[in-house]
Amino acid sequence: MQSKILLSEDQLPKQWYNITPDMPGVMSPVIHPGTLQPVSPDDLLPLFPMGLIEQEVSQERWIDIPEEIREIYKLWRPSPLFRAHQLEKALGTPAKIYYKYEGVSPAGSHKPNTAVPQAYYNKIAGTKRIASETGAGQWGASIALACQHFGLECTVYMVKVSYGQKPYRKSMMQLWGADVFPSPSDKTNAGRSILANDPDNQGSLGIAISEAVEDAATHEDTRYALGSVLNHVCMHQTIIGLEAKEQMKIAGDYPDVVIACHGGGSNFAGLAFPFVSDKANGKDVRLLAVEPASCPTLTKGVYAFDYGDTAKMAPISKMYTLGHDFMPPGIHAGGLRYHGASPLVSQLVHEGIVETKAVAQTACFEAAVLFARTESIIPAPESSHAIRGAIDEALQAKEEGKEKVILFNLSGHGHVDMAAYDAYFNNELVDYEYPEAAIKESLSHLPKVG
Numbered sequence: 001m002q003s004k005i006l007l008s009e010d011q012l013p014k015q016w017y018n019i020t021p022d023m024p025g026v027m028s029p030v031i032h033p034g035t036l037q038p039v040s041p042d043d044l045l046p047l048f049p050m051g052l053i054e055q056e057v058s059q060e061r062w063i064d065i066p067e068e069i070r071e072i073y074k075l076w077r078p079s080p081l082f083r084a085h086q087l088e089k090a091l092g093t094p095a096k097i098y099y100k101y102e103g104v105s106p107a108g109s110h111k112p113n114t115a116v117p118q119a120y121y122n123k124i125a126g127t128k129r130i131a132s133e134t135g136a137g138q139w140g141a142s143i144a145l146a147c148q149h150f151g152l153e154c155t156v157y158m159v160k161v162s163y164g165q166k167p168y169r170k171s172m173m174q175l176w177g178a179d180v181f182p183s184p185s186d187k188t189n190a191g192r193s194i195l196a197n198d199p200d201n202q203g204s205l206g207i208a209i210s211e212a213v214e215d216a217a218t219h220e221d222t223r224y225a226l227g228s229v230l231n232h233v234c235m236h237q238t239i240i241g242l243e244a245k246e247q248m249k250i251a252g253d254y255p256d257v258v259i260a261c262h263g264g265g266s267n268f269a270g271l272a273f274p275f276v277s278d279k280a281n282g283k284d285v286r287l288l289a290v291e292p293a294s295c296p297t298l299t300k301g302v303y304a305f306d307y308g309d310t311a312k313m314a315p316i317s318k319m320y321t322l323g324h325d326f327m328p329p330g331i332h333a334g335g336l337r338y339h340g341a342s343p344l345v346s347q348l349v350h351e352g353i354v355e356t357k358a359v360a361q362t363a364c365f366e367a368a369v370l371f372a373r374t375e376s377i378i379p380a381p382e383s384s385h386a387i388r389g390a391i392d393e394a395l396q397a398k399e400e401g402k403e404k405v406i407l408f409n410l411s412g413h414g415h416v417d418m419a420a421y422d423a424y425f426n427n428e429l430v431d432y433e434y435p436e437a438a439i440k441e442s443l444s445h446l447p448k449v450g
């Protein structure tokens with residue numbers, strides 16, 4: 001009855017897995033937002049250091065993790081894999097539930113897995129400052145701590161609704177040395193123009209990305225860092241799935257279904273991508289991305305070229321999108337309020353390799369409370385979507401009398417999200433209807449890419 005399956009520090013993976021050479025079908029090019037032509041690596045240089053641009057377009061299946069990054073990863077990695085015995089008992093399910101726990105990182109989520117390499121490749125390229133955005137604050141805290149490790153300055157534009165809901169995440173970023181501004185802010189043209197039309201605008205990831213991209217593009221010594229979506233970000237996160245595969249081997253099980261929540265796609269990619277190649281080689285494994293019903297990018301969006309940000313400054317990618325100016329409702333899972341998705345995850349969804357599901361926030365909190373009362377860990381609201389997905393699979397296994405093996409990613413803890421739990425217990429959380437009219441309007445503004 002082992003509960004924790006641990007790897008030693010010398011079992012920390014030495015390479016990330018790049019799924020690009022194993023993708024089914026042809027990948028669509030990334031398009032320049034100004035010229036509407038495919039971008040070249042040089043077009044991306046004002047935003048990213050060459051080390052990351054090379055990873056973004058790399059066709060190498062395995063990419064070495066530099067020793068300087070492994071040293072910092074070892075502060076919290078390898079992360080534990082748990083068998084959820086207590087949750088299984090409470091559900092009375094014959095299913096075996098495993099979860100990979102990324103809340104053991106100093107920032108409390110999976111985000112430092114990519115923040116650290118992003119800061120490292122910027123440092124060796126001579127960058128002085130990183131500008132970035134954050135939704136719930138998990139990414140902002142992660143890039144702040146990563147910048148500290150490599151002596152970089154850090155500016156974070158934090159979505160205004162989260163800045164109000166999660167003041168301690170702002171404090172964490174400041175503790176790790178970052179300057180934090182609520183977005184939309186008066187620091188950038190993008191922010192000022194949104195505030196001119198709507199002074200009470202509560203912000204969105206799309207707007208915060210516009211501000212950070214503008215900041216980086218207009219300062220020679222500054223580069224931009226994105227916490228999700230991009231190919232290199234998804235690749236850095238594969239350390240989660242690579243470790244989990246080793247740990248599942250030790251447990252003597254292989255998952256029937258791999259589940260993660262989906263905001264921009266990075267924690268899903270991180271856990272699931274190393275299993276995608278098994279599936280291509282004939283393994284019977286399902287991959288399930290769970291997203292909020294109020295921001296249903298994968299389940300209700302269209303697969304089309306769209307801007308990564310609201311002000312149309314970020315590159316255009318082919319992805320599932322609700323439209324770059326869609327404003328998702330202010331749900332507590334702030335890190336899942338993004339109009340778009342990783343092009344890699346999107347293509348796998350489009351090809352039918354990845355399944356998707358949208359869930360309402362109260363059903364997620366119900367699942368998170370059961371999880372906290374059985375396994376004891378308090379989940380981040382974002383991660384509660386994966387828990388909902390896993391519990392639903394386990395209940396279905398119970399109905400069918402099947403001993404299904406479920407693996408999900410507990411992408412972060414919720415210690416700084418207690419206001420959300422308070423709101424749940426005070427019956428203040430609402431389930432937003434599928435915002436069909438707003439999505440339809442927003443989808444009418446997609447760029448026309450030949």
Ligand SMILES: Cc1ncc(COP(=O)(O)O)c(C=O)c1O
Nearest residue numbers: 138228263264265266267335412
């Ligand atoms: C704990 C946690 N999980 C999941 C996400 C969603 O991001 P992604 O889809 O890139 O993993 C976030 C985003 O901030 C997060 O903080």
